Amino acid sequence: MNDNTNVTRKPETPASDMALMPPVDVIEDAGGITLYADLPGVPKDRLSLLVEGDTLTIEGEVSLVAPEGMESVHAEVSLPRYRRVFKLSKELDANKVSAEFNQGALKLRIPKAEHAQPRKIEIAVA
Amino acid sequence: MFYRSLFPRDLVSELDRLQREMQQAYEFSPSIRGLARGGFPAMNVGNTPHSVEIYAFAPGIDPATIDVQLEKGVLTIAGERASVLPPQDANATVHIDERFSGRFRRVVTLPDDADPNAVSAKYRDGVLHVSVQRRQAAQPRRISIE
Numbered sequence: 001m002n003d004n005t006n007v008t009r010k011p012e013t014p015a016s017d018m019a020l021m022p023p024v025d026v027i028e029d030a031g032g033i034t035l036y037a038d039l040p041g042v043p044k045d046r047l048s049l050l051v052e053g054d055t056l057t058i059e060g061e062v063s064l065v066a067p068e069g070m071e072s073v074h075a076e077v078s079l080p081r082y083r084r085v086f087k088l089s090k091e092l093d094a095n096k097v098s099a100e101f102n103q104g105a106l107k108l109r110i111p112k113a114e115h116a117q118p119r120k121i122e123i124a125v126a
Numbered sequence: 127m128f129y130r131s132l133f134p135r136d137l138v139s140e141l142d143r144l145q146r147e148m149q150q151a152y153e154f155s156p157s158i159r160g161l162a163r164g165g166f167p168a169m170n171v172g173n174t175p176h177s178v179e180i181y182a183f184a185p186g187i188d189p190a191t192i193d194v195q196l197e198k199g200v201l202t203i204a205g206e207r208a209s210v211l212p213p214q215d216a217n218a219t220v221h222i223d224e225r226f227s228g229r230f231r232r233v234v235t236l237p238d239d240a241d242p243n244a245v246s247a248k249y250r251d252g253v254l255h256v257s258v259q260r261r262q263a264a265q266p267r268r269i270s271i272e
Contacts, residue, residue, distance in 0.1 A: 018138075023224035025210055029217060036210050038225055040167075040183035040252035064181060064253065069174050076168040077183055078138070104252020105186025 019083035022058070030118050032111035033092060039082050040104035047101055049108070051094045056086045058106065091116035166226040167203065167254070171234065175266060178240055178258045182232065185252030192254060196242050203254065204231040239263075 025036040039047065042060035050057040062080040088094055093113040100107045167184035182203050184192065192205040209227035212218040236258055244259035 020138075023226070024222055025220070025225045026222040027210070027212060028219045028221060029212070033221075034210075036225060038185045038252075040185040041181075043251050063251070064170075065250070065255065066172060067174050067177065067179060067257075070172040070179055071174070072170065072172045074169065074171040077170055077181075103186055103249070104183075 018079055019059070019081040020077065020079050021084055022060075022082040024084065030112075032109060035086075035106075035108040035110070037084065037106040037108070038104065039101075039106055041077065042082065042104060044101055047106070049097070049099055051088070051097060054088045054090065054094070056088055056094075056097075056110075057083070058085075058108075059083045165232055166207075166230045167232065169232060169234065176260055178236055178260065180234055180256040180258070182254040182256070183252065184230075184254055187249075187252075189249035189254070192249065194247050194254070194256060196236070196245055196258070199236050199238065199240060199242075201234045201236055201256065201258070202231065203233075203256075204229070206230070 022037045022039050024038075027034045027036075037058055039058075039060040041062035041064055043063050046061040046063055048057075048059045050059070060082045062077065062082070088110065091112050092110045094110070096111050098109045167182040169183070170181040172179040172181075180201065184203075184205065184207070187205055187207055192203065195202045195204075206229045207227050210225070211220055211223060211227070237260070239260045240258045241261045242258075245256065247254060247256045249255075
């Protein structure tokens with residue numbers, strides 16, 4: 001193999017910016033959306049949740065305790081970072097997002113805005 | 127595979143899976159325990175001259191319910207993770223369902239010099255870290271020439 005072929009050329013994204021996509025569950029009920037994400041190996045202070053406009057970004061850095069001189073022989077979690085981006089829809093109230101992070105499992109609750117709460121419409125009988 | 131991939135839409139891991147399946151198809155004697163990769167929990171394994179370090183990425187589990195066993199040189203990690211999905215009759219919609227739930231079990235064959243009496247296991251930030259010491263006799267020793 002020749003290192004100078006197009007195939008082996010380094011990708012545009014720098015290696016430090018590559019991230020694994022954490023698996024999520026997203027469940028919607030009448031009051032809002034609940035999102036669960038798996039971010040194993042991320043301590044609480046390395047987790048970042050960012051709402052910018054209608055974009056929600058979940059990012060976490062993996063921090064593992066490894067003894068000195070450890071040589072990796074098998075790695076399924078092959079990058080030290082997780083990232084996932086979601087578009088929020090406008091009926092969700094991004095200001096009222098609440099989060100719990102426990103043992104690498106994130107639970108986010110995004111309530112629907114007051115005006116978007118379901119309302120039962122009375123049918124008047126003439 | 128019996129388990130879904132831990133990172134389902136990650137392109138790198140998808141390519142990896144493809145490569146694995148190709149390998150499986152062409153390999154004449156695949157491991158009796160199936161493919162070495164994939165499944166829940168995801169695992170990283172590292173070596174030092176004194177120990178074997180196993181990391182199992184199993185977030186959101188009560189460590190008391192994880193069963194770690196070492197028998198005849200085989201390390202088994204087993205447990206169960208409850209589903210967060212609402213019951214069928216609930217008034218809720220599941221939009222994305224990627225996280226693993228249910229019973230899991232993964233095994234790792236340890237090298238011959240692993241000492242079954244010197245094992246420690248810690249659970250932190252959703253990662254189970256098992257450290258198995260190697261027997262003294264197997265550690266590299268410098269032999270002095272007289």
